[in-house]
Amino acid sequence: xxxxxxxxxxxxxxxxxxxxxxSTMKRLLxxxxxxxxKIGKQYRILGHEILxxxxxxxxxxxxxxxQKIKGQVREKTKHW
Numbered sequence: 161x162x163x164x165x166x167x168x169x170x171x172x173x174x175x176x177x178x179x180x181x182x183s184t185m186k187r188l189l190x191x192x193x194x195x196x197x198k199i200g201k202q203y204r205i206l207g208h209e210i211l212x213x214x215x216x217x218x219x220x221x222x223x224x225x226x227q228k229i230k231g232q233v234r235e236k237t238k239h240w
Contacts, residue, residue, distance in 0.1 A: 193213065194212075
């Protein structure tokens with residue numbers, strides 16, 4: 161299963177991706193190790209946040225690449 165950084169996951173989906181129990185997922189959320197947004201009574205977790213837990217190095221490289229591309233787009237569209 162591939163984690164898409166821009167996709168929104170439920171806690172159940174995140175548990176499957178991380179291969180952790182429900183109690184471990186609650187602990188990750190409560191301790192702030194995994195950031196989530198509460199919508200109604202349920203949490204939603206961005207794939208980007210799951211990637212931070214799984215592979216901080218990958219997340220840093222992805223963020224750096226995104227910032228580089230964003231800067232290039234800004235430069236090219238500055239004069240429009």
